[in-house]
Amino acid sequence: MVDGDYDHNAKRLKAIWDQDRIPVVLRRGGKGQSLRARLPFESENREWLRNRRRTRPVWIGGENQKYWELPKAWFNDFVNRALKKYGMVYIIQPYREQEICARACMEAEGHECQCSCMGANHGSGFHGSWFEVSETFAVRSREPELACRLMVSKRA
Structure with missing residues (x-):
C-alpha cells in the first residue's frame, strides 16, 4: 500500500470509529x-451487550477513548444483534491482501505483461515470498492491514 493510501485509510477508519450513530466493532487479530x-449511547448498553451472559463487558473510558471490550467469542452474536437493533454495523478487522502472479511473469524480460499483476511483479525475479502453486500460478499474502465494511440488515 502506498503511504498516501495508508494515510487515507487510517483517517477513514478513525472517522468511522469516532462517529456515534452506527455501532462499530473492531476484531483484532492477535x-x-x-x-x-462502540455503540450509540444508551443507558442500557452494558446489559444489552452482556445479553444475560456470566461475563460482563468492560467499559474503557478515558479522555481520548471510549469503548467496550468484549470476549472474541461474542463477535457473531454482537453483529447479529446490532443488525437487528440498529439495522447496520461497521466491522473493522484485519485482512491480508493476496497477490496472484506467475513465475513466467516474474522472470520475464521486456515490458509486455498480460498477467493479473498488471506489471507490478513483471521481471522482478522469483523469490521465496511467493507460494508457487504451479508454473503458471503463484500467490503471496501481504502484511495484515485493517479493513472496514458496513453491514446492513436485509429487513425492509
Whole structure:
C-alpha cells in the first residue's frame, strides 16, 4: 500500500470509529485480544451487550477513548444483534491482501505483461515470498492491514 493510501485509510477508519450513530466493532487479530465495540449511547448498553451472559463487558473510558471490550467469542452474536437493533454495523478487522502472479511473469524480460499483476511483479525475479502453486500460478499474502465494511440488515 502506498503511504498516501495508508494515510487515507487510517483517517477513514478513525472517522468511522469516532462517529456515534452506527455501532462499530473492531476484531483484532492477535491472540488473546478482546473485541472492541462502540455503540450509540444508551443507558442500557452494558446489559444489552452482556445479553444475560456470566461475563460482563468492560467499559474503557478515558479522555481520548471510549469503548467496550468484549470476549472474541461474542463477535457473531454482537453483529447479529446490532443488525437487528440498529439495522447496520461497521466491522473493522484485519485482512491480508493476496497477490496472484506467475513465475513466467516474474522472470520475464521486456515490458509486455498480460498477467493479473498488471506489471507490478513483471521481471522482478522469483523469490521465496511467493507460494508457487504451479508454473503458471503463484500467490503471496501481504502484511495484515485493517479493513472496514458496513453491514446492513436485509429487513425492509
